[in-house]
Amino acid sequence: MVPLDADNVCLRGSTLRNTEWVYGIAVYTGHQTKVMMNSAKSKPKFSKIEKATNKYIVFTIGVQVLLCFISAIVAGI
Numbered sequence: 001m002v003p004l005d006a007d008n009v010c011l012r013g014s015t016l017r018n019t020e021w022v023y024g025i026a027v028y029t030g031h032q033t034k035v036m037m038n039s040a041k042s043k044p045k046f047s048k049i050e051k052a053t054n055k056y057i058v059f060t061i062g063v064q065v066l067l068c069f070i071s072a073i074v075a076g077i
Contacts, residue, residue, distance in 0.1 A: 011035055 009027060012035045016022060030036070046054075 004027075010016065012033075
């Protein structure tokens with residue numbers, strides 16, 4: 001019998017090199033582990049200027065589409 005301690009544990013994503021064989025056992029591999037909780041993708045961050053610019057661009061495109069529809073209706077009449 002050999003007790004397990006922190007020196008005998010390989011975390012997810014680690015690589016074993018220069019070994020011919022390895023014995024393994026799964027030790028709590030749930031979603032609440034530190035490695036799994038840190039692997040989540042982060043949300044994209046936008047500055048206030050980027051958010052305002054995006055709103056202005058959407059507004060400008062909306063106005064242009066509206067003007068195209070009005071122009072098409074007037075040209076058809």
